[in-house]
Amino acid sequence: MQFVHDMPFGATLTEHGVRFRLWAPAARGVRLVMNPAREEERTLDARPDGRGWWSVHADDAQAGTFYLWEIDGRQRVPDPASRFNPFGPHGPSQVVDPRKFEWTSGWKGRPWHETVIYELHVGTFTPAGTYAAAEAQLSALAELGVTAIELMPLADFPGRFGWGYDGVLPFAPHPAYGGPNDLKRFIQACHRHGLMVFLDVVYNHFGPDGNYLSAYAPQFFNARHQTAWGPAVNFDGPGCEVVREFFIHNALYWLEEYRFDGLRLDAVHAIADDGSPDILEAISQAVRERCGERRVHLMLENDCNDVDRLGPPGSPGRFEAQWNGDFHHCLHVLLTDEHDGYYAEYDRPLEQLARCLVDGFAREGAPHLVPGAAPRRDATRAAHPLHTINFLQNHDQIGNRAFGERLRQLADDASVQLAAAILLLAPGVPMLFMGEEFGATTPFLYFADWSGDLREAVREGRRKEFSHFPRYAEAAERGELPDPCSEQTFQRCKLDWGSANAVAHREWRRLHGELLAVRHRHLLPRVSGLSAGGRLARRVGESGLQVRWHFDDGMAIEMLVNLGPQPLAAEAVEAGAPPALEEPVLLYSLGSGAAGGLGPWAGRWHLGRAPAAAVRATVAGG
Template sequence: MHYVHEMPFGARLRPDGGAQFRLWAPGARSASLVLKRQQQREEEIIESRASEDGWYRLTVPNTGAGDLYQWFIDAELRVPDPASRFNPEGPHGPSQLVDAAKFDWDTAWVGRPWHEAVIYELHVGCFTPAGTYAAAEAQLPALAQLGVTAVQLMPLADFPGRFGWGYDGVLPYAPYAAYGSPQDLKRFIQAAHRLNMMVFLDVVYNHFGPDGNYLPRYAPQFFNERHKTAWGAAVNFDAPGSETVREFFIHNALYWLEEYRFDGLRFDAVHAMLDDSKPDIVETLSNRIREAFPQRHVHLVLENDTNEARRLGRPGEPGRYDGQWNGDFHHTLHVLMTDEHDGYYAEYDQPLDQLARVLTHGFARQGAPHITENAPPRQAAVGSVPLSATVNFLHNHDQIGNRAFGERLTQLTDATSLRLAVAINLLMPAPPMLFMGEEFGAKTPFLYFAGWTGELREAVREGRRREFAHFPRYAEAAERGELPDPCDPQTFERSKLDWVSAQAVAHREWRHHYAELLALRARAITPHLPKLRTGAHTARRAGDGALRVRWRFEGGMALEMLVNLSHQSCRLDQPSQPQGLQDTTLLHSIGDVVADSLSPWAGRWYWGRES
């Protein structure tokens, strides 16, 4: 089966040979196509005329897949196609014509339902020493065996330089060339599908990167100075010209889902997608995607610092999103394990009680504003959020990489507390997410890295130094210039997983712990998740440092968790056995229960029917 997404942007190969080229450049006086055919040494410059709406369109015969092209703006500046399907030399070089219909897809795969999601986030460049789709593909069988059901790739939109996180992309349709070709990416996705694993993609629609973004030169309508973000003028979703801008990003989402058969998208920082129109772009994206793929399981996940519960709904609901990354889950457990209270962790001053709310109502903080500088306010409390819509994690790229030295929890806490935290994440109803390497207790850091050069490189270095100078534990290192240089290639190399060390006994024990918990989740919890109720869950203190949480399902069934989240033994206020549950089964146990006392970082999970 062959899939090509038809869209009003970019280049399209014609069935009868040749190609059609389209560029929206309302700010240009002229735009010509520069074409370099594979079999010719010389370039050809082909003039194009603009229509009244700012579009340049032309059809060129005798050109095909592999040929290179650029747009020549005002006879002054060569730019890539902003909807390029591939830029083999990076965003400052020419775009390449791609035959999207060349790949032969399996026809049977329609995805997996949302309640089966166990997500594994990875950075293609750091996941393996080679840093390619092909090398990552070789690791997929091990992830499937572990119990992972969805692999989530950090952003692929093309950006300049030899390395980067991907959040500064400038060509949203062109997968980053250093990882491999479009065909290689499709082979990776098809290999995952054949292992019964979904593949999600992280997309960034709230800003363009600072290097390689030529849009302000010929299409300034892409931006709206009335709205400001941390990256400057916001992407224009509600001012004149926004109709085309909105379609550019909507088609980008549809393109990844159709042409590459991704099973879902994670939308970065939607709180910065500022839009006063109704429906806004976030709601519109969901509506258009749901309409386009009624026969597939396509999952939409938000990063949204404002915790807007109204954006979340039932899986597949038009206008709504299946899930949202839940920073509150991470932050409360992080504070309990590490006792760190600086930065945004200062908001979590009652971590045990706040964790109790997260475990039963979804979010800890929905009414109070952030106390950190320049952060968006929290949304007013609206009651419980479906737990199926909160994607919980102990690690992700931000929570490791935004630390000065990229430490993982294996460096920040002891194994006893971490084992319990892992069990809480994997044995509660919310879909869990892992970050690459945590399943074997990786000790390698994941640092912030970006291959900038020149003035931008110096600005990023200085910005990191200023940022961490405000933290007491990093201030001296920042002052002495000891922070890792994000633009040094060695910073990137240090962030790659060490698969040789993963074979050591201690790392194999961690992997066994994750595999055992995920097998238990799949066997004893996942089948019941479609019947999970909303707003019916309870959590209460069971003693100093301990929580007793009960999650309720239709039909009177319940999952109960009893955990001691402290470094001291905890005497329980009642017997450890669940009260009011019949036909109880002990699903899992960590630590010791002695005379109605839980040892430090101990826990029990029970399944039964409420009487």
């Protein structure tokens, strides 16, 4: 089987040669440069259509041909819709024939409620940092109970290394990890192991280096909306029709030509669009229409916790779920006692965690990272737990720390183990960050291979950012922060798979395997039938939490945990307890506890028949 996404942009193979198209409404003249800077270089004049489009057909072009666009006889730029730029975004684009890859599987995906996500950065997941090297770990992840791989952004960016969130060629996978067919082989290997593959895409901005669009298509941006990166991408101003089409095609391209099983849209709270339908709705509608025969899942990062964008799997205009920063922040405060930065919003972490577990989110409103924004408020609209993607760690929450520490380096192991159990045995979709399953302590730092003035600006910006935090101020002043633009910083972040076989790390893997086995056996068959009126959460003593989820089959799962360093007495557990589950079966226990109480950082999970009268309550106190 072969899959090709047909789009009006870029290079398209025809029966005789290649058709090239560029939207350059500000250009007075456009030429195609084939095989630039080589002896066989030649140029072809492109024809305008009066609406900003320029096109040319090259009979002798073929798969592998290198090309650039020459604007007004003075500037040569890559194709913004390039399928591959093997020398980076400042170099020539290359014609790709998607039909050269043969798909051997009729894979149709997995249902959303089975999702267990594993986020990874291709460049640091293995020492080699390639798709081919990453394949070696797929079998172990599938055996562990992971059902989906989420790749950090692949859109091509300048330099040898980076996180990927500053991409400038959205259709061209970054060449350091391998070519287009290498990525397809990786995805096909995932499917053979029963693993879905999601891709993180960035539609809220372009990176600061290698973006040439403003030189010949300034209509790609709208100065009426300003963002942290300057004028916003133009989704609602003059000329926005082509811009919207560009990004809708990008989403369809990854899903159709590469057979990704879903997309995670980065920081959509930073997308400005006053139109109707807005670009997010339009992308979802297009994906549902074109990919309806497959299980394709759409996810958001939305700091506003806007539940109106969420809906049942496959809903046109809606998204399956969004990353739940509230879940992370509550548990992080409870485990580390850190209260600076945005953690200050989580001043009642036990109560707010309870709200996450029964209602999806703890806070809603303006993004908490925007200075001067309207204050966020406690969430009042419930979301089904399957609309939330919960996590203890991810690239942001580790990498945006000054020293890239993982949670194990900030809290004792017993508390982190309990947090892992809360994550994996709650109905929300869980996500692990690469290495978390074996208790990795490898840092994940911010790294970007910038050069020149941009390199110095990034270094200085990091220093100033962390000088405002008391625990980092001295290190920032002494110049002891890791250099984000150093290759050594990048190399330090590569996972140490040799250490994964040490006894202590095998114990972490065993823990995650046990928890995921319980999840797959007892929770997944019921989670789609979670009763909206049967979720209970109450505070127990100073540090305890009891949560119960009722399901349509008449059963309920109850979690009782002690999120503190002091024992929780049986009297506290019994005081104000709801009617007990009937015929309870112990699913999992962690930590010590006697005579109905719980030791420090301990927990118990039971499955039983729900009492006749389902009780719903919110946690009290704080």
